[in-house]
Amino acid sequence: MSSFYITTPIYYVNARPHLGHAYTTIIADTLKRFYALLGMDARMLTGTDEHGDKIVKAAAKEKKSPKEFVDGISGEFAALWKDLKIDYDQFIRTTDEEHKKSVQTLLQKIYDKGDIYYGEYGGHYCFGCERFYTEKELEDGLCPQHKTKPEYISEKNYFFKMSKYQEWLKQYILDNPDFIRPERYKNEVLAMLEGNVLEDLCISRPKSRLEWGIELPFDKDYVCYVWFDALANYISALGWGNSDDLTKFNTYWPGEHLVAKDILKPHGIFWPTMLKAADLPVYKHLNVHGYWLVKDTKMSKSLGNVVDPRFAAEHFGLDAFRYFLLRDMHFGSDASYSEEALISRINSDLANDLGNLFSRVLSMNAKYFAKEIPALGELSEDDEQIFASVDNALQNYIQLFKEVRFSQALEGLWEPIRLMNKYVDSQAPWALYKEGKQERLATVIRVLLENMYKIAVILYPVMPESSKKMQAQLGKEFSFHGKLMDDLLSCKIHLRTGQAVSETSNLFPRLEKPVEEKQAGKKQNSKNAKQNNAKEEKTETACIEFADFQKLDLRVGTIVAAEQHPDADKLLRFEVDLGEEKPRQIISGIAEFYKPADLVGHKVVVAANLPPRKLRGLVSHGMILTAEKGEHLSLLTSAAPNGAKIS
Ligand code: MSP
Numbered sequence: 049m050s051s052f053y054i055t056t057p058i059y060y061v062n063a064r065p066h067l068g069h070a071y072t073t074i075i076a077d078t079l080k081r082f083y084a085l086l087g088m089d090a091r092m093l094t095g096t097d098e099h100g101d102k103i104v105k106a107a108a109k110e111k112k113s114p115k116e117f118v119d120g121i122s123g124e125f126a127a128l129w130k131d132l133k134i135d136y137d138q139f140i141r142t143t144d145e146e147h148k149k150s151v152q153t154l155l156q157k158i159y160d161k162g163d164i165y166y167g168e169y170g171g172h173y174c175f176g177c178e179r180f181y182t183e184k185e186l187e188d189g190l191c192p193q194h195k196t197k198p199e200y201i202s203e204k205n206y207f208f209k210m211s212k213y214q215e216w217l218k219q220y221i222l223d224n225p226d227f228i229r230p231e232r233y234k235n236e237v238l239a240m241l242e243g244n245v246l247e248d249l250c251i252s253r254p255k256s257r258l259e260w261g262i263e264l265p266f267d268k269d270y271v272c273y274v275w276f277d278a279l280a281n282y283i284s285a286l287g288w289g290n291s292d293d294l295t296k297f298n299t300y301w302p303g304e305h306l307v308a309k310d311i312l313k314p315h316g317i318f319w320p321t322m323l324k325a326a327d328l329p330v331y332k333h334l335n336v337h338g339y340w341l342v343k344d345t346k347m348s349k350s351l352g353n354v355v356d357p358r359f360a361a362e363h364f365g366l367d368a369f370r371y372f373l374l375r376d377m378h379f380g381s382d383a384s385y386s387e388e389a390l391i392s393r394i395n396s397d398l399a400n401d402l403g404n405l406f407s408r409v410l411s412m413n414a415k416y417f418a419k420e421i422p423a424l425g426e427l428s429e430d431d432e433q434i435f436a437s438v439d440n441a442l443q444n445y446i447q448l449f450k451e452v453r454f455s456q457a458l459e460g461l462w463e464p465i466r467l468m469n470k471y472v473d474s475q476a477p478w479a480l481y482k483e484g485k486q487e488r489l490a491t492v493i494r495v496l497l498e499n500m501y502k503i504a505v506i507l508y509p510v511m512p513e514s515s516k517k518m519q520a521q522l523g524k525e526f527s528f529h530g531k532l533m534d535d536l537l538s539c540k541i542h543l544r545t546g547q548a549v550s551e552t553s554n555l556f557p558r559l560e561k562p563v564e565e566k567q568a569g570k571k572q573n574s575k576n577a578k579q580n581n582a583k584e585e586k587t588e589t590a591c592i593e594f595a596d597f598q599k600l601d602l603r604v605g606t607i608v609a610a611e612q613h614p615d616a617d618k619l620l621r622f623e624v625d626l627g628e629e630k631p632r633q634i635i636s637g638i639a640e641f642y643k644p645a646d647l648v649g650h651k652v653v654v655a656a657n658l659p660p661r662k663l664r665g666l667v668s669h670g671m672i673l674t675a676e677k678g679e680h681l682s683l684l685t686s687a688a689p690n691g692a693k694i695s
Contacts, residue, residue: 049530052083052090053303057311058097058140058281061121062106065128066347067340067385068308070357071373075337075454076306077134078374082449082509087530091300093285094129095140096122099261100274101175114260118143131358133366133512140285142262142277150284151277152265154326155251159266163209163325166267169250170202178274180250206252206270213321214246220320226333228316229452230380233309233336237316249318251276279319283328304333312336335452338382344660344667355385367511368394368556374454374510376665384662391559398556401465402503405472406553409496410521412477414551421497421523422490423545431495434471435540437464438499442506442537449509458510459615465503468496497522497549501542505532514555521550601657602673602694603627604686610644616664620644622672624654627691632656635668641681653684653694 056076059069076092083090098118107117122141129136140147158164171180176194180201191198218241221227221234228234240246252270253261261271282305284290286297307315312334320330339346342353361369364387372390375397377383413419427435441464448457471492480489504518508526516526522543536542605626613619613635620639623631634654655671662668673684686692 049087049089051300052080052088053286053300054079054083054090054092055282055285055303055305056092056094057305057307058095058142058278059125060102061096061098061118061125062102063349064121065125065357067355067357067360068347069125070128070132071340071377072306072308072337073129073134073136074132074370074373075379077136078370078454078509079304079306079449079452080135081512084528085505085508086446086533087528089299091138091303092134092136093138093140093282093303094125094134094136095138095281095285096125096142097274097278097281098122098141098143099271099277100178101258101260102178104258104260105175115143128358132361135512138285140281142281146287146290147281147284148262150289151262151272151280153289154280154283154322155272155276156265157327158208158322158325161325163212164206164251165209166204167207168202169205169207170200171250172198173201174198182247203254203257205250205254206264206267207248208251208276208322208325210249210318210321211246213324214241216324217241217317217320220330226451227330228312228334228336230336232380233312233316233334236312240313240317246317249273249276275314275318276322279314279322282319282331288328302329302332304335305331306335306337308337308339310339335379337377337379340377340385341382342385344384360387360390364390364394364559365556367514368398368559371398371458371511375458376455378455378665379452383665384667386662389662394556395558397462399558401462401469403553403556405465405469405496406500406518406521406555408472409493409500410550410553413493413497413549416477416481416489417493419548419551421543421545421547421549422494424494424498424541425487425491427491427495430471430475431491434464434468434495434499437467438502439537440464442502445506446533454510461503461506464499468499472496494543494545497543498540502536505536517555518553521553523547523549598695599657600655603654603656604688604692604694605632605652605654605690607647607650607652610647612639612644613664613666615666619663620647621666622647624652624670624672625690626654626656626670627689632669633667634670634672635663635666636672638672638674638681638683642683647683650683651685651687653686 054076056072059065073094076094080090080092096118103118104114107114110117112120118141126139129139155164169180171182172186173180174191174194174196176196177191181191181198185192186198190196218238221238225234228237251273252264252267253273255269255271258271261274262277264270264272282303283297283301286300287293288297288301305315315334323330340355341347342355345351345353347354357369369390372393376389376393413422441461444460445457448454448460475492477489477492480492501519501522501524504515504522507518508515519526524543603626605624607622608625608631609623611621613621618637618639619635620642622634622636624634625631653673655673658671660667660669674681675684686694
């Protein structure tokens, strides 16, 4: 049986788990389930990264020993994964004895090969990042991540000859274009490898400065650099370097990694060169995703905008939450998290489309066939179209999942779901029933039930519990067998005529708006009502104060890129240069009036200080102004330079 091995990053235990960690872990769980569904021996690894300065400092802050501290937070990660029903096979901790042994084996192997040497090093050390920065990398003398002044440290250390593998790595990436994906991250790594820039990696810390780490096997005065230690988890978990039994390693390695863009460099550069130096095969794919943002800012404890995944799963339903995360983030790009977006996605796709299909078909089947699956008669063109569209969506879904394009896979799958709802409307089973066309009625219901079954199965990786429930409602017990997907795609009939099925299905109840927003909405409504009354009494309320007008930030810009919005016919996506550091993304509903290609280079006027707003999944940072009368619409323009303010 072929195998599949997926890993998450091992998370630092200096902070409590949040939505970002949960996203990566849910994706890993989804992929494990997906490959298991395809009949593979699928394995998932997660865990915690427990050595290094950061941890020592965080422990000291809570007046705990490092060990006591790491046990606590590592336990919180494990508890969250249990509540989120993550189906991992192994939870590794870098403080595990087996892991320590593997790291030492790896170090010794590379040392014996002559790729680790002892040397003097002076550099700007950021304790937050646990790494040295070169002068060039600092921004105004500060760490680019933490905005704090690094300490200049000069000491003797051990170095890994990473530079020796620069050309090999570059060629490997060029020869294996999906080694790092999506493509933009491959390009980022290639850019890091351009020219003669790769420095050797300092892989030790003197014990005089830091004791909380794995001792170097060839010098007991040093511990191993935390990243070198951490990356080795992916193979130490399989027994490499700590056991004579290499069965697990030989079965699952090389595997696949899942990370966010923050840790692209260690995974894209350090890790493959470490593996190469140790004469081990490199991983199959590095899958890199973007950040979940809250109101366009990265979540952080200090900003107080950290989303609690446990609350979201409990409140909105675990499967619905998973669906939202997979559907709303285009893998690789950043996405915005808000309860409003989550509710709207769940209501439209799950309650309206999928949930509605199940409940209406099952209740019709109960009414017309006493809950028993009816027989399939002769198929019409419309029936064939349903089968074809489901099979086609399933095939695309499988391919897109393999390319980690989850959002597109789900988007495609919803086409036949919507088509089936339309099919119910156009076939009108209630009319067939009235007219006594029993055989045709049976066929229509059976076509729906069979195709609902296929949808239920393929949704297992994304919504495991709901998938099982949907299958149970169709009288099927969920079980894995290697050929399940092949069977699903090669035959039309999977259900048994006469089998009793559920008469109702309340899978995804419609969700209400978040509490605070409802209240805000009410306040807004009563404010509007008051304003309307006032309007009737005093017509001059139509005027605004000059000070209010001055609040508008209207600016001139040039459209530098334009394209159709991927999810909406009426919308176009622009990048507009407003003389700022980067062009802004603006979404505008003018697709009816303009072709995107005609607008590149066009000067426009933009309302620049509107709050960012998400339009069909893409965030718009401002509004392009137009003038409108009747059917006529044209863009406002100005010859002034980009960034000029209109007043
Ligand atoms: N310990 C290292 C990883 C070592 S792996 C050999 C580390 N840990 S971390 O706790 O900082 O986790 C970083 C990872 O958490 C990201 O790569 C990503 O998987 C996840 N996320 C943390 N915040 C995130 C968002 N805001 N959005 C999406 N994922 C994020 O780095």
